[in-house]
Amino acid sequence: MSTIASFGFWSFVGIVAGIYTLFALGVQVQFGFAGLLNFGHVAFMGIGAYTMAILVVKEDMNMWAAAGCGVLLAMLGGVLLGLPTLRLRADYFAITTIAFSEILRYVATNEDRLTGGSQGTINLAGIGKTAQYDDQWRSFLGSVESGLHVGGDVAMLIVVWTVALLAVVAVWLMMKTPWGRVLKSIREDEDAAASLGKNVFAYKLQALVVGAALGAIAGLFYAWQFSYFSPDDFAPLLTFFAWMIVILGGLGKAWTVPVGAIVFGVIFAGTRFFDFPPFSLLDSTERAYLRLIVIGLVIIGLMLFRPQGIFGSRREMVLE
Amino acid sequence: MSTPILAVREVVRTFGGLRAVDGASFDVEQGSITALIGPNGAGKSTLFNVVSGFLSAEGGSVQFEGRRIDRAPSHRIARRGLVRTFQVPRTLTRLSVLDNVLLAASGHPGERLSGLLLRPARARAYERKTRHRAHELLELVRLDKHAQDYAGVLSGGQRKLLDFARVLMTEPRLVLLDEPMAGVNPVLGRQLLEHVLQLRAEGGMTFLFVEHDLAVVMEASDRVIVMNEGRVIASGTPTDVRSDERVVDAYLGVVPPT
Ligand SMILES: Nc1ncnc2c1ncn2[C@@H]1O[C@H](COP(=O)(O)OP(=O)(O)OP(=O)(O)O)[C@@H](O)[C@H]1O
Ligand SMILES: [Mg+2]
Numbered sequence: 001m002s003t004i005a006s007f008g009f010w011s012f013v014g015i016v017a018g019i020y021t022l023f024a025l026g027v028q029v030q031f032g033f034a035g036l037l038n039f040g041h042v043a044f045m046g047i048g049a050y051t052m053a054i055l056v057v058k059e060d061m062n063m064w065a066a067a068g069c070g071v072l073l074a075m076l077g078g079v080l081l082g083l084p085t086l087r088l089r090a091d092y093f094a095i096t097t098i099a100f101s102e103i104l105r106y107v108a109t110n111e112d113r114l115t116g117g118s119q120g121t122i123n124l125a126g127i128g129k130t131a132q133y134d135d136q137w138r139s140f141l142g143s144v145e146s147g148l149h150v151g152g153d154v155a156m157l158i159v160v161w162t163v164a165l166l167a168v169v170a171v172w173l174m175m176k177t178p179w180g181r182v183l184k185s186i187r188e189d190e191d192a193a194a195s196l197g198k199n200v201f202a203y204k205l206q207a208l209v210v211g212a213a214l215g216a217i218a219g220l221f222y223a224w225q226f227s228y229f230s231p232d233d234f235a236p237l238l239t240f241f242a243w244m245i246v247i248l249g250g251l252g253k254a255w256t257v258p259v260g261a262i263v264f265g266v267i268f269a270g271t272r273f274f275d276f277p278p279f280s281l282l283d284s285t286e287r288a289y290l291r292l293i294v295i296g297l298v299i300i301g302l303m304l305f306r307p308q309g310i311f312g313s314r315r316e317m318v319l320e
Numbered sequence: 321m322s323t324p325i326l327a328v329r330e331v332v333r334t335f336g337g338l339r340a341v342d343g344a345s346f347d348v349e350q351g352s353i354t355a356l357i358g359p360n361g362a363g364k365s366t367l368f369n370v371v372s373g374f375l376s377a378e379g380g381s382v383q384f385e386g387r388r389i390d391r392a393p394s395h396r397i398a399r400r401g402l403v404r405t406f407q408v409p410r411t412l413t414r415l416s417v418l419d420n421v422l423l424a425a426s427g428h429p430g431e432r433l434s435g436l437l438l439r440p441a442r443a444r445a446y447e448r449k450t451r452h453r454a455h456e457l458l459e460l461v462r463l464d465k466h467a468q469d470y471a472g473v474l475s476g477g478q479r480k481l482l483d484f485a486r487v488l489m490t491e492p493r494l495v496l497l498d499e500p501m502a503g504v505n506p507v508l509g510r511q512l513l514e515h516v517l518q519l520r521a522e523g524g525m526t527f528l529f530v531e532h533d534l535a536v537v538m539e540a541s542d543r544v545i546v547m548n549e550g551r552v553i554a555s556g557t558p559t560d561v562r563s564d565e566r567v568v569d570a571y572l573g574v575v576p577p578t
Contacts (some may be wrong), residue, residue: 084533091574174436176441177436178422178425178428178430178431178436178443178447179430179431179432179433179436180468181415181422181431182423182431183417183424184412184414184415184419185412185415188412188413188414188415189410189412190412191394191406191410192406192410193395193399193423194374194393194394194395194397194398195372195374195394195403195404195405195406195410195502196403196423196424196433196486196490197395197396197398197399197403197424197426197490198395198423199395200395206433214549252414280415
């Protein structure tokens with residue numbers, strides 16, 4: 001059976017889209033709702049994944065507790081990133097966030113005793129002793145499989161999407177509250193919000209931290225899906241994937257994120273099947289780059305013809 | 321005389337070499353309607369920005385209800401009850417007209433994550449009360465028909481009215497209005513003026529407003545403060561100010577109508 005028709009392949013695409021949904025939802029909260037230009041979002045994913053893996057392997061911690069610590073530490077990271085930077089102008093903040101994520105990646109690469117270094121978590125217990133942090137996850141997934149009478153991929157698909165959709169609903173509900181209203185007002189005009197007594201800085205910090213938690217949860221699933229990972233998995237490119245997803249789907253709405261993630265996932269995976277001329281003239285690495293070109297073209301096309309995203313509101317876009 | 325609700329002393333604010341506010345001092349009495357007038361560029365809006373914490377003062381002090389506010393951040397000044405509008409309305413265009421007003425509610429427990437999660441019923445009850453009040457205020461400024469529209473569809477004059485409704489929603493004690501009637505249709509402008517008079521009479525609210533239409537100033541205000549080139553050059557009752565030579569000079573000989 002060819003890959004394009006293979007169920008295993010598409011369920012993999014679905015799992016990744018679910019993880020991206022969680023990840024990009026963080027950007028939607030931060031930028032789509034609060035107007036924060038966070039270009040270092042991948043850092044929160046990395047903090048979540050690494051904290052969990054390190055605590056399980058080195059401290060023998062219960063994996064679920066370790067996962068909770070990962071999310072909390074990412075939230076703390078959000079506070080530490082936000083405290084000195086959120087009062088800066090939007091563009092300076094954006095630059096600082098990239099620096100934040102890149103610094104963490106370099107630290108993770110070089111502190112091999114803590115993180116396993118550039119080879120990744122496989123070296124967490126020391127070189128040559130293949131470390132594993134996901135035993136508990138495997139047995140959990142096993143019980144889902146037998147409970148629902150499904151295969152491993154499907155079980156993962158169900159778990160990831162359950163969590164992702166719960167998160168989407170939670171964000172949707174939050175944005176309908178008065179708290180969400182304040183966030184949107186800050187995105188629109190911080191001075192207006194401040195003139196009505198809203199502590200703009202405190203709300204931006206909260207948005208950053210909520211987004212950080214979502215990024216960390218995505219990081220946990222990333223870790224569980226791939227069984228081992230390394231610092232280079234958390235390169236800035238991943239942050240930009242989240243941005244593309246949010247822009248593809250549409251800004252300022254929670255439910256556009258899973259749509260954006262699925263579209264992104266399908267384009268991304270779909271370009272693998274460009275095995276007809278002229279694409280068949282390219283070798284496989286070149287074809288891998290082709291997917292980025294295709295996504296770039298889709299975004300450019302979208303900006304030209306549907307700047308509000310696939311499901312964004314045109315009317316909101318043109319208001320001044 | 322009771323202590324003034326607002327005391328501005330020797331406030332200085334420069335932009336590069338330009339002394340936009342250059343040692344301005346004045347008082348606003350509790351419960352008064354005070355007009356701040358002066359030619360274009362006199363520094364009126366800059367002064368508003370300093371008083372409301374949007375610009376820092378480079379010299380001098382500002383006291384609100386007897387407490388220094390010249391170092392306080394803008395949101396804290398607003399929470400204390402000193403709320404301002406902007407000369408160019410700061411309408412939140414991608415929020416509904418109703419949401420613009422709802423946003424202004426003060427002390428809303430639903431605006432805190434802790435309040436939402438721990439006491440959701442209380443947050444909901446407060447939101448209901450807020451909604452009710454917001455609809456009343458929108459009716460007051462005749463924008464109730466537009467409650468569900470994006471605020472971005474409103475005209476300039478309607479935006480001024482929306483800002484006014486928003487400010488009232490905060491339940492302020494001192495309101496700073498920067499040209500509240502500019503661009504507002506005259507009938508509505510007149511109504512706005514009446515609301516101001518009524519709110520002062522009933523709620524004891526104090527108003528400080530910038531206005532270029534001197535007929536309105538003479539009619540509505542108890543006291544007038546005149547600024548020119550960053551300084552207060554005269555203040556007093558409308559009648560006093562009208563006959564003041566410096567004022568007539570500052571207005572280049574344009575004699576205010578009687
Ligand atoms: N942010 C700024 N940067 C530089 N100059 C400014 C700034 N804001 C105001 N000014 C200048 O300061 C002076 C006072 O301006 P301000 O807006 O306070 O005057 P105003 O009395 O409100 O005038 P108007 O009646 O036209 O609204 C003007 O010369 C203006 O150009
Ligand atoms: Mg002005």
